Amino acid sequence: MRIDLHTHTTASDGTDTPAELVVAARRAGLDVLAVTDHDTTAGWADAIAARPIGLTLVTGVEFSCVHHAADGRRISMHLLGYLFDPDHPALHAELERLRAGRLHRGRLMVANLVAGGYPITWEQVQAFADGGSVGRPHIGRALIKAGAVIDLTAAFRGPLSGRGPYYVRKPDTPVFDALRIIDQAGGTSVFAHPLAHRRGPVVDDSVVVELAAAGLTGIEVDHPDHDEADRAHAATLARELDLIPTGSSDYHGTNKTVRLGENLTTPDAYERLVAVATARRPIAG
16 A cells, blocks of 8 residues: 655645646555645645545645744744644634735735845736645746746745745744644644754754654654655654654655655554544545
8 A cells, every 4th residue: 555645736835736636646556645735724625526536535734833942943843734623613723824824924025025126926926826825836936937046946045045035934833732733623643854954953852752742643754855864763753752653755746856655654654643533534435
């Protein structure tokens, strides 16, 4: 059984529509696929409607989180929530807050870029987002179309850099709050790419220990942004803390070079993960 538990669609910052994603997943030989767009469930309905026979679909979200370290650092984190009740009041309210914050942040970044001489418009960015949750890749695609950068890599290293003058920080959820909300909504949780150092600072192992004690279900071990040492370290944390180890592609369509199924979750880990959720079940048949 081939299982990929971390993918994105045009509902956030992927380039495949939800319908295209589920069809591509089956063509890629996947048996189980999780749709985990950033801070939104907007792609669920279309993915479910287009699900090919033979593909089991897991509904989820990748929550934008933050942890404030003891030394004052603000460390970005991502938490994957699966099979929760999307209508749970606290969870629904938090997703709405994050979506509104992403929209406001996108407007501010575009305004900063325009003031800096970049020939893009908010309308162009909205067109690329196509009703989905606005993110930097949509602004990057507008920059590419304007001829300001050659590709998304150049956009993120240049005008969209988190260290640059045009950057605006998006609203995030304190990670322990996100964990509590997912649990209250009957879901199951996985710490996404915990050792992706090239994305920025990562939390110490002590934070993972605290998260495990607070109810974290799993930890992403096999991920494109983890090298062999990172994978070994994450696997050790999983064993020592009794966290379920997962593997996934973090597929974004043409916005990244990774392929569907590039990393996989074992059937045993998948069954353990699903068993924790109380609100929803995977959609099969």
